[in-house]
Amino acid sequence: MNLDPPLAARFARIALGHVGQEYPNKMDHVLDGPADALGPRALHPIFYGSYDWHSCVHSWWLLLTIRRLFPDLPESREIAARADAVLTGANVAGEIAYLARPSSAGFERPYGWAWLFALHGEAARHADRRWGAALAPLAEAFASRFKSYFPKQLYPIRSGAHANTAFAFILSLDWADTHDAAMAALIRERAETYFGADRDCPAWEPGGDEFLSSTMVEVMCMKRVLPGDAFERWLAAFLPRLGKGEPATLRRPAAVLDRSDGKLVHLDGFNFTRAWGWRELGDADAAARHLAVSLPHIEDDYMGSHWLCSFALLALHPEGRT
Incomplete structure (x- = not known):
């Protein structure tokens, strides 16, 4: 399966339909007093749509990526116009002001941080626009938090949801290698500390509502x-029977019984991250099996449609990066 213009246009139309949709909205917001009882748009002048802050961030990543990869699509012209209106210095200042609140220290850590890095990295590739320059102060604000926090996190978080450390490192390192050498060095040191001695992974997955394959994101991180040679040695110890088809769970796509349930539909995202991982390991058949289960369902319900296209794009991205 490949990302072709019709599929890219479909992804873009889905995302354009919700990046500016304020409600319903699941907020990550601490109220310090009555004055903090504000709606999403008042708190987040850019990322107020798409059900929650991080989904809006990575939906903008998807849109800008499609605009760069498929500049001749009609949707790409709309993407540029919408981004020109939203990704401005003034709006970025509003997002940074939210971070300055004492209660926002842990806001979107680390999942939203990582997606913001991916968005800024993509925005900076659009040389004909100032989106990268506008978003740079917000990326730098999160980078400062990242470099302050991760030396204090003694243990990795391995669950297959937002707190997962390896997934955050994947997106963050793609950005840091270009924009922040000190942060890139920290990620490499922390990843080797957290995961370097891992052996014989049983791949007990998926959990009932996970959207990440904890096994595959650890592999992609490392x-x-x-x-190259060091990774091959690590992989041979981490998944010693991979060539024999074990653990068998790694090749079995997850089933989803209710895509209107915001937690159960996470398993479609799980299939996409599995497909992404199999593709990176060079097994196109295993990747295709996982994609085939979930790609037909990206618009079944808003609980999935507000975020699944971004994960499908991770699995299908022709450049293999964020």
């Missing part, structure tokens, strides 16, 4: 962190 593939970025370790040089």
Whole structure:
């Protein structure tokens, strides 16, 4: 399966339909007093749509990526016009002001941080626009938090949801290698500390409402962190029977019984991250099996449609990066 213009246009139309949709909205917001009882748009002048802050961020990543990869699509012209109106210095200042609140220290850590890095990295590739320059102060604000926090996190978080450390490192390292050498060095040191001694992974997954394959995101993280031969040695110890088809769970796509349930539909995202991982390991058949289960359902319900296209794009991205 490949990302072709019709599929890219479909992804873009879905995302354009919700990046400016304020409600319903699931907020990550601490109220310190009555004055903090504000709606999403008042708190987040850019990322107020798409059901929650991080989904809006990565939906903008999807839109800008499609605009760069498929500039001749009609949707790409609309993407540019919408981004020109939203991704401005004034709006970025509003997002940074939210971070300055004492209660926002842990806001979107680390999942939203990582997606913001991915968005800024993509925005900076659009040389004909100032989106990268506008978003740079917000990326730098999160980078400062990242470099302050991760030396204090002694243990990795391995669950297959938002707190997962390896997934955050994948997106963050793609950005840091270009924009922040000190942060890139920290990610490499922390990843080797957290995961370098891992052996014989049982791949007990998926959990009932996970959208990440904890096994595959750890593999992809270490593939970025370790040089080729060192990664192959690590992988041989981490998944010693991979060539024999074990653990068998790694090749079995997850089933989804209710795509209107915001937690159960996470398993479609799980299939997409599995497909992404299999593609990076060079197994196109396993990737295709996982994609085939979930790609037909990206618009079944808003609980999935507000975020699933971004994960499908991770699995299908022709450049294999964020």
